[in-house]
Amino acid sequence: MGKVTGFMEYDRLAEANLPVTDRVKNYKEFVLHLxxxxxxxxxxxxxxCGIPFCTTGCPVNNIIPDFNDLVYSQDWKAAIDVLHSTNNFPEFTGRICPAPCEAACTLNINADPVGIKSIEHAIIDKAWENDWVTPQISAHKTGKKVAIVGSGPAGMAAAQQLARVGHSVVLLEKNSRIGGLLRYGIPDFKMEKSHIDRRMAQMEAEGVEFRVNQNVGENVNADDLLAEFDAVILAGGAEYPRDLPVKGRELDGVMYAMDFLTPQNQVVAGDTVANQVMASNKNVVVIGGGDTGSDCVGTSNRHGALSITQFELMPQPPEKENKELVWPNWPLKMRTSSSHEEGVSRDWSITTKELIGENGKVVALKGAKVEWVNGKMVEVAGSEFTIKADLVLLAMGFVSPVQKLLEVFGVEKDARGNAKATTEGVDSYKTSKTKVFAAGDVRRGQSLVVWAIREGRQAAKAVDEFLMGSSTLPR
Known part of the structure; x- marks a missing residue:
């Protein structure tokens, strides 16, 4: 490496954030790259370190030591070339990936890991600033046509890879804008949508055709796609949310997180949304302690909520992981997001017993503390409580893709309701239906943006091999 003793001389340096008082006034990004x-x-x-565990910890297998060294040498152009060799969209992962690479960093065994995500963020931002991100247009067309259903990170990655080897690619999206959950699920304060727009411009120049308002099973016929295209990739998200089967679930003011988050993204994009549910001057309760719940907290703060409470069913994680036990794997530990820092009351081991309403509207939540005994959840005696709740947001994860998409194509499902397809061997990413492939959340279930990009890239290679007999695309 360029600085052999650097890990002993320098501390980890976090990216700077704008002050909370400034950033909650708008929906703009507030993390400043290095x-x-x-x-x-x-x-x-x-x-x-000899064995770069960071590379294996990264689902797209970014060549992390190489671009770290190039940044140390200030060879930014070579750094973006290395980064792009494994990752189509580092501006997405550099903003919203939780960075499993850093958990796997060798330095993380007994110190703070290298700030890999912050370096990636800096590389891609500099690349855009210097016009180094340009279309890679195939010199030859294969005459083969591929349809990709779903324009999230898996669909976008597959489309870009296939277009670059000369296939005619059509990317279909059921909503009015391209991007899937990147567009409508991730709040703009975490990732502004201009990053998607400029990738779309690059991909259009490379030959990708975008079709919006294309809902397969509704206004688009699956059999028509199979007749028109030589291969079809299903790349939709795991959009079917986990519900909360308690008394009062039907009350006005109780809703899924995505029904709250998506309209706000549409409004930020300039759309008019009728009857948008706002958290303004309301006592908000978010049920679910993951990223989607955190996004609800950040959005509620920007709406001007009166109070925000977030409940998690599982016990509170430890402040620090036992590195000797878990490294280089992703650890269970206490995580506080930027949205939490903006204001929220958090509690763990909480079950919701009832949602209380007046005149058809939710006004309170009745809950209780629980503990886990021999693997079973048991309510703690005397722990029942009631809190005000004018808006209850259900952010408990997603159980499967929308089933209708799989049914109209007639593909076999796995036990969890996902499209059944392996990722290895000659049949990788193939479903039970001839010439239909599946990648991303529709195949693996709810997961990370970086896994979606990996699967989109790998599915593209599998489709290229299926169509051409061999492929030069990287896996």
Missing amino acids: SDAEAKQQGARCMD
Whole structure:
């Protein structure tokens, strides 16, 4: 590495954030990427560790030590070339990926890991600033046509890869804008949608055709797609949410998280949304302690909620992981997001017993503490409580893709209701239906953006091999 002793000389340096009082006034990004000097110093912390566990911890297998070293040497152009060799959209992952690579960093065994995500963020931002992100247009057309259903990160990655080897690619999206959950699920304060728009411009130049308002099973016939195209990739999200079967679930003011988040993204994009549910001057309760719940907290703060409470059914994680036990795997530990820092009351081991209403509207939540005894959840005696709740947001995860999409294509499902397809061997990413492939959340279930990009890339290679007999695309 460029600085052999760097990991002993420099501390981890976090990206700066705008103050809470400023950022909650709007929906703009507030994380500031590292300066050149700061990124150089972070790159210097990368050890010559021999086995780069960070690369295997990263689902797309980014060549992390190489681009760290290039940033240390300030060779930014080479750094983006290395980064793009494995990751189509580092501006997405550099903003919203939880960075399993950092958990796997060798330095993380007994110190703070290298700020890999912050380096990635700095590389791609500099690449856009210097016009280094340009279309890679295939010199030859294969004459083969591929339809991709779902325009999230898996669909976008598959489309870009296939277009670059000369296939005619059509990307279909049921909503009015391309991007899937990147567009309508991730709040703009975490990732502004201009990042999707400029990738779309690049992909259009590479030959990808975008078709919006295309809902397969509704206004688009699956059999027509199979007749028109040589291959079809299903790349939709795991959009079917986990419900809360308690008394009062039907009350006005109790809703799924995505029904709350999506309209706000549409409004930020300039759309008019009738009867948008706002958290303004309301006592908000978010049920679910994951990323979607955190997004509800951040959005509610920007609406001007009176109070925000977030409940999680599972016990509170430890402040720090036992690194000797879990490294290099992703650890269970206490995580506080930027949205939590903006204001929220959090509690763990809480079950919701009832939602209380007046005149058809929710006004309170009745809950209780629970503990886990021999693997079973048991209510703690005398722990029942009631709190005000004018808006209850259900953010308890997603159980499967929308089943109708799989049914209209007639593909076999796995035990969890996902499209059944393996990721290995000659049949990788193939479903039970001839020339229909599946990748991303529709195949693996709810997961991370970086896994979606990986599966989109790998499915593209599988489709290319299916159509051409061999492929030069990376897996």
